[in-house]
Amino acid sequence: MNYSYLPMASTPQARVKRDALSGPEGRHLPLHVLFVHTNAAEVERCLQELDKVHFTVSAEIVGTPEEFSQRLGSHAYDLVVAEYPSPGWRETQSLELLDQSKRQIPLIFVGHILQRETVAEFITRGAYDCIEMGHIGHLPVAVHRALQEKALRDERDRAQNSLRHSEALYRALTVNLSYGISRCDLDGKFLEVNEAMVKMLGYASKEELLAVNLASGLIQDPGKRAQLLGQPDRQGSVDPIEIEWKRKDHTTLKVRLTGQEVLGEQGELEAYEVITEDVTKQRQLENHLCQQATRDPLTGLANYRHLVEVLDMEIKRSARTGREFALLLFDLDGLKQINDRYGHLTGSHAICRVADGLSFCRDIDTAARYGGDEFAVILPETGVEAANNVAQRISESIANDGQGPVLSVSVGVAVYPHDGERIEVLLRKADVAMYAMKAKKRELRNAR
Numbered sequence: 001m002n003y004s005y006l007p008m009a010s011t012p013q014a015r016v017k018r019d020a021l022s023g024p025e026g027r028h029l030p031l032h033v034l035f036v037h038t039n040a041a042e043v044e045r046c047l048q049e050l051d052k053v054h055f056t057v058s059a060e061i062v063g064t065p066e067e068f069s070q071r072l073g074s075h076a077y078d079l080v081v082a083e084y085p086s087p088g089w090r091e092t093q094s095l096e097l098l099d100q101s102k103r104q105i106p107l108i109f110v111g112h113i114l115q116r117e118t119v120a121e122f123i124t125r126g127a128y129d130c131i132e133m134g135h136i137g138h139l140p141v142a143v144h145r146a147l148q149e150k151a152l153r154d155e156r157d158r159a160q161n162s163l164r165h166s167e168a169l170y171r172a173l174t175v176n177l178s179y180g181i182s183r184c185d186l187d188g189k190f191l192e193v194n195e196a197m198v199k200m201l202g203y204a205s206k207e208e209l210l211a212v213n214l215a216s217g218l219i220q221d222p223g224k225r226a227q228l229l230g231q232p233d234r235q236g237s238v239d240p241i242e243i244e245w246k247r248k249d250h251t252t253l254k255v256r257l258t259g260q261e262v263l264g265e266q267g268e269l270e271a272y273e274v275i276t277e278d279v280t281k282q283r284q285l286e287n288h289l290c291q292q293a294t295r296d297p298l299t300g301l302a303n304y305r306h307l308v309e310v311l312d313m314e315i316k317r318s319a320r321t322g323r324e325f326a327l328l329l330f331d332l333d334g335l336k337q338i339n340d341r342y343g344h345l346t347g348s349h350a351i352c353r354v355a356d357g358l359s360f361c362r363d364i365d366t367a368a369r370y371g372g373d374e375f376a377v378i379l380p381e382t383g384v385e386a387a388n389n390v391a392q393r394i395s396e397s398i399a400n401d402g403q404g405p406v407l408s409v410s411v412g413v414a415v416y417p418h419d420g421e422r423i424e425v426l427l428r429k430a431d432v433a434m435y436a437m438k439a440k441k442r443e444l445r446n447a448r
Contacts (some may be wrong), residue, residue, distance in 0.1 A: 117424030
């Protein structure tokens with residue numbers, strides 16, 4: 001590895017340049033990182049971890065809020081890595097300055113000790129992730145995920161910008177060849193259709209599609225039908241609706257319909273003109289982005305970000321209704337020993353087995369991966385006795401899943417509002433109970 005490094009004390013904008021490793025084309029991912037940090041050795045550790053997965057890093061280091069704002073305003077970055085705590089900085093000041101810059105850049109906090117309540121606040125305020133220096137080997141995985149999600153967001157933004165451009169460019173129906181254009185009578189019978197509409201729905205000709213009734217043949221929902229072919233607004237247009245249509249071959253597509261009234265010579269309502277836009281790919285992309293933002297990629301469970309959001313919603317809902325809810329925290333016992341004895345692939349499979357065990361939950365419950373080997377379950381409208389029963393059944397299901405090695409979990413329970421009325425308090429209560437069970441198991445093993 002070959003570095004060229006300018007010490008932070010000698011220049012206000014220390015810069016790190018790194019030579020690319022030799023290797024096959026496409027092996028190295030360019031990465032421009034802005035470090036908010038005061039410790040050169042810890043920055044170097046971060047760079048070494050990124051180098052292991054063949055990032056080619058160009059890194060700049062700032063130490064003050066003023067330098068941070070200046071660099072954000074004059075340079076483009078793929079990632080911000082911020083030290084916590086950092087001398088001369090408020091806890092969330094880097095997030096505030098990043099938000100003020102209007103730059104959509106993932107920010108990851110690194111520090112020696114990161115309390116769970118602090119992490120919860122940072123995630124809620126917009127941080128992508130928080131990593132302790134003792135687990136800095138997780139940094140490349142977090143960076144990969146952050147870059148993937150940013151790429152998907154950029155793709156979505158480009159698609160939306162392209163859509164707005166198309167709408168403005170082809171406002172006139174007669175020249176709009178990218179949208180399906182049709183005219184139907186007051187009963188929904190097609191009178192005219194353009195070629196784009198025919199192609200979109202998979203028919204062989206205009207004549208074949210003209211035999212289909214828009215209202216009864218394509219819009220099955222009476223409410224949607226009335227909305228599109230009902231009363232127009234003062235400008236003669238109808239509020240757009242989104243529905244699912246079936247093509248001639250019975251495959252489905254998501255379409256956005258906008259109606260416009262057509263008046264006769266005496267001003268009477270004579271027909272409707274309908275613009276049909278295929279938004280299938282756009283909705284698929286949005287759903288994919290939503291999954292990426294709220295799901296753990298290994299287990300498919302909700303991630304920590306989504307867990308905090310659901311906890312916040314449950315606290316507000318329970319405060320309104322006066323009903324309690326329970327939070328369960330599970331810790332997979334002996335994951336390190338499993339990794340050491342059977343390998344990390346078996347360890348990852350063990351984590352997935354625990355996630356499978358949480359499928360015992362109801363549809364209204366939320367199961368999440370809380371950390372590396374920790375999981376959480378939110379049980380709405382559930383008291384302590386029922387929560388303990390659920391925890392016991394889940395533990396037994398995991399232990400008796402018929403796979404090897406045999407797994408066990410330690411579990412802690414916290415109930416709102418008896419154990420706390422804030423996210424960080426509930427997490428701490430459940431965490432303390434979970435580690436008390438783990439300690440008790442250890443004492444029993446040592447006593448044998």
